[in-house]
Amino acid sequence: MSFFGMGARVPATGYDENKINGIKGEMLMIQQMKDKASLVCLEKCVPNYYSDGDLNKGESNCVDRCIGKFFQTIKVIGTEMQKQQQGGM
């Protein structure tokens, strides 16, 4: 499968450019999701004042749940986007 109409291997570089770009895109997406999760869960779980440098029990539990819900949200949105695409414009 090719995005740019040149799916054949590139012997000069010794690797399949499209394959590498595909994997890179996926890695980038995961990275950006992590950055986003970090921002949103920080807002929801860690208050803006600092009596000490410890992440307390409640905050830690909040992070765990926040990540759980973050991924569930991704799944729900993914399903909705698929429905939208399959249903046509």
Added chain:
Amino acid sequence: MDPGNLSPQETKKLEEINIDLTMRSIAVTYMSMIGRCFDNCVNDMTSKSLTAKEEKCVKSCSEKFMKYQQRLEQRFNEESANLNGP
């Protein structure tokens, strides 16, 4: 991600990309920490250097942030491993 049947060149290329993305991610996290701790701790602009109180706050803030980030990444990696699997 499918790590199956990669040529040595492809593996090398992906390692380079991974290092690049990791560096960028560290920069994003670092900037986010600086932004948050400065914003939350430093408010007194009547002096040029940090007050003792501000400095203490920045220390606590960054320590907490790093612990937070560590836990977040741990959980994130667990969940993203499950995302494609069962």
